[in-house]
Amino acid sequence: MFNWKKLANEIPDYKAFWTVDELIQSSQALIQQYPDVIEQTVIGHSRNGEPILCLKIGQGRKRAIWFGCPHPNEPIGTLTVDYLAETLAKDEELRKQLDCTFYLVKCIDPDGTRLNEGWFKGPFDVYTYAKNFYRPAGKDQVEWTFPIEYKTLRFDSPLPETQALMRLIDMAKPHFLYSLHNAGFGGAYYYINKPLASLYPDLHKAITDLGIPLSQGEPEVPWAKTYAKAIYELTTATDAYDYFGKYMEGDPAAGVMAGASSAEYAAKYDTFALVSELPYFYHPSIDDTTSTNVPRSDALLQSVELQKDMYNFLASRFAQLPDTDGAPFGAALGDYINKTPQRLRAQTAWIESQKENDRSATTAELFDNLVITRFYGMLQYGMLARLGHWCAKESSGDKEAFSQVAREVDEALQKIAREIEENHPYQVIPIKKLVTAQLASGLYSLAQL
DSSP states (O other), X not given: OOOHHHHHHTSOOOSSOOOHHHHHHHHHHHHXXXXXXXXXXXXXXXXXXXXXXXXXXXXXXXXXXXXXXXXXXXXXHHHHHHHHHHHHHHOHHHHHHHTEEEEEESOSOHXXXXXXXXXXXXXXXXXXXXHTOOOOOGGGOGGGOBOEEETTEEEOOOOHHHHHHHHHHHHHOOSEEEEEOOOSBSOBEEEESSOOGGGHHHHHHHHHTTTOOBOOSOOSSTTOOEEETTEEEOOOHHHHHHHHHHHSSSOGGGGSOSSBOHHHHHGGGTOEEEEEEOOSEEOGGGGOOOEEEEEHHHHHHHHHHHHHHHHHHHHHHHTTSOOOTTSTTHHHHHHHHHHHHHHHHHHHHHHHHOGGGGSEEEHHHHHIIIIIHHHHHHHHHHHHHHHHHHHXXXXXXXXXXXXXXXXXHHHHXXXXXXXXXXXXXXXXXXXXXXXXXXXXHHHHHHHHO
16 A cells, blocks of 8 residues: 555645646656656647646556546646656656556646636635636536436537547546546535445545544535435436426526536446545534524525525626626626526425425534525626626726726625625635645545555
8 A cells, every 4th residue: 555644744835726837837847857757648728729738657557537627716636636746757666556547637627727826826715716716607617518418408519628538538448537626615525426435434534634624514416415424426417407307497408507527428437436525715613513493494595595695786787797708707607697596496496395404404504504605606706896897998888887897796795705704714724735635535546446
């Protein structure tokens, strides 16, 4: 077995996330130092024409793909992959012990990642994160644009970045696929695409040994199936479709993100897939399972009302801007504006139909519904403020009115951030801990294979 403690001790004490250019420079330096160990290939190009690079290291029997930035606001994995690549390159004995051929993609979405770089160097607080946040619409997300055909759901327009990952999966036929996601605020949790009970203690250990809380609040989506504490079955586009088919009016395909996930695509190779969701910020309430005097159904419905209030504020301001579907942030916000009402109606129908929601909410569930809901809503505020500034600079029309929209939204964003900081003082998890947890989770999973 590999010496995990030695690996963990040597992880740098990162003070910031690296930009796309810094990641490329790091790869180039590593290749120059270990040209006989690393094989670099261009597996495709982004929509803006940037090469998507893959480092192949090792000649073992097992084959593993690790890729960072499946969503461009999730850069922890870029450092995890960078550190793993360097460690493998310089340690022949470790390569032998792992007996694996690694295909490492530091950043699968360089275009979107560049739009997040405004918060990569800090300060690390919820306002700076939201103000500089970017996450594309479902149809523009690499992770959710793999082809699928299911009932009325048909998606056959994979992005160039998705096509690059498809080619890599088809070439490598991986035993292990690690999509390096991050959460934002809360506790850590996992998705796996098939049950593996012997792995659960290791995944828990990878988190709790570092003092990072496991998420004990609400699952990310109502249809998530729980395997163990904070470990869920990897959700699929078909799961989402069936949920919306039960609780949403009209065609369920309209509620689905876009297409299938990387794990769904790799399923034809019997690939084991892992997703680790690690937060930047946390509050002790997120792993407090003490019962409250609030029914869970009430907490869930309060979350819906919060989302409605934030949606109404954002929709009214978005309507004051010109047609921006082709602009940065425009398509993402348009997707949010179009789909949120249906999703909230479906969420309400689900809440009212589940008898288990009649029990008392735990402290973690209450915190999730009333605080973390507001945090994730903030991210839309940040994108709308950025879009307003973009319109004032780049589009025709009443530029002062567009600037006013941006200022108004930013003021509201600052207010929410202040309220969270004053009423729920959170902690920022050191980047080294996040990289350590993500690396441990991946290597423990690989060892189980």
